[in-house]
Amino acid sequence: MQNNYICKWVPWKGEFLKILLELEASPEPRNCTWCGNDRVYRCLDCLHQPLFCIECCQKSHESLPFHRIQQWTGDFYEESALHMTGIQLHLGHGRAPCPHAIAQAQQAAGEPPPMDDQEWEDVEDIEENPKHLCPPVGSRYLTVMDVTGVHFIVVNWCGCETAETRYILLLRAKLFPSTFKKPSTAFTFAILDDFLRDNLECGTSGMNYYSKLLQITSSVFPHLIPDRYHELLWVVQKWQYLKLLKWNGFCGTTRSAEKGRLALFCAACPQPGINVDTNEDLDQ
Numbered sequence: 664m665q666n667n668y669i670c671k672w673v674p675w676k677g678e679f680l681k682i683l684l685e686l687e688a689s690p691e692p693r694n695c696t697w698c699g700n701d702r703v704y705r706c707l708d709c710l711h712q713p714l715f716c717i718e719c720c721q722k723s724h725e726s727l728p729f730h731r732i733q734q735w736t737g738d739f740y741e742e743s744a745l746h747m748t749g750i751q752l753h754l755g756h757g758r759a760p761c762p763h764a765i766a767q768a769q770q771a772a773g774e775p776p777p778m779d780d781q782e783w784e785d786v787e788d789i790e791e792n793p794k795h796l797c798p799p800v801g802s803r804y805l806t807v808m809d810v811t812g813v814h815f816i817v818v819n820w821c822g823c824e825t826a827e828t829r830y831i832l833l834l835r836a837k838l839f840p841s842t843f844k845k846p847s848t849a850f851t852f853a854i855l856d857d858f859l860r861d862n863l864e865c866g867t868s869g870m871n872y873y874s875k876l877l878q879i880t881s882s883v884f885p886h887l888i889p890d891r892y893h894e895l896l897w898v899v900q901k902w903q904y905l906k907l908l909k910w911n912g913f914c915g916t917t918r919s920a921e922k923g924r925l926a927l928f929c930a931a932c933p934q935p936g937i938n939v940d941t942n943e944d945l946d947q
């Protein structure tokens with residue numbers, strides 16, 4: 664049955680292959696999908712992989728900053744990254760920039776990114792790395808793990824007097840910080856859910872999942888990507904615990920989750936005195 668299904672498809676394989684190759688090529692004329700200007704970037708994660716000029720690439724990805732893009736070199740498309748187009752993440756005023764952000768950014772220019780003591784940064788031989796795998800220079804950036812790979816993004820934190828702490832600003836943007844005082848790494852809620860599903864349904868270990876993430880980011884230079892494997896394990900444990908607390912109604916209450924209170928009740932499991940005789944020896 665299965666062989667029959669594949670045999671029927673074989674005469675069409677050439678047509679399928681032709682379209683796959685056409686998708687690799689640069690269409691002519693190269694005009695921006697939005698404004699008609701000469702287009703340089705194409706997004707692999709947007710439907711129909713549209714081509715954009717730099718301004719439209721920024722605008723169209725303000726709320727999709729973790730899409731993977733490529734840049735036209737004149738001969739071929741090479742791997743690129745949205746942080747290279749100048750895209751920034753504004754935290755504290757929805758998607759709008761904080762009125763204090765410009766002054767804050769000027770002050771931060773030239774300073775190394777702030778990090779908690781618990782984190783470390785692999786910056787060896789960074790000038791030799793492919794550009795899309797290098798963090799933005801002279802800016803405060805965040806390393807973000809998403810299902811689309813590992814990304815760098817310049818962050819404009821809210822600088823208002825009433826600003827919430829940074830880890831809360833990140834959580835409101837659906838980014839889970841790996842540390843709390845001066846977070847420099849965050850995980851999207853999507854990747855945490857994806858890891859838990861992979862772990863449950865496919866038996867994927869943390870090491871294998873992180874290895875997959877490196878391959879998605881760069882199959883050629885996975886060793887150049889910052890190592891956040893241990894951060895993934897720490898954050899996933901917190902995420903799973905928080906979800907169990909939420910599902911079991913422990914939000915907004917002072918009562919603590921006693922032993923067994925976060926587990927699902929199974930009516931079929933042995934319950935002495937209810938579905939099992941207390942005098943019965945269960946080992947026999």
Ligand SMILES: [Zn+2]
Nearest residue numbers: 695698716719
């Ligand atoms: Zn454009």
Ligand SMILES: [Zn+2]
Nearest residue numbers: 706708709730
């Ligand atoms: Zn896109």
Ligand SMILES: [Zn+2]
Nearest residue numbers: 761821822823
């Ligand atoms: Zn602000």
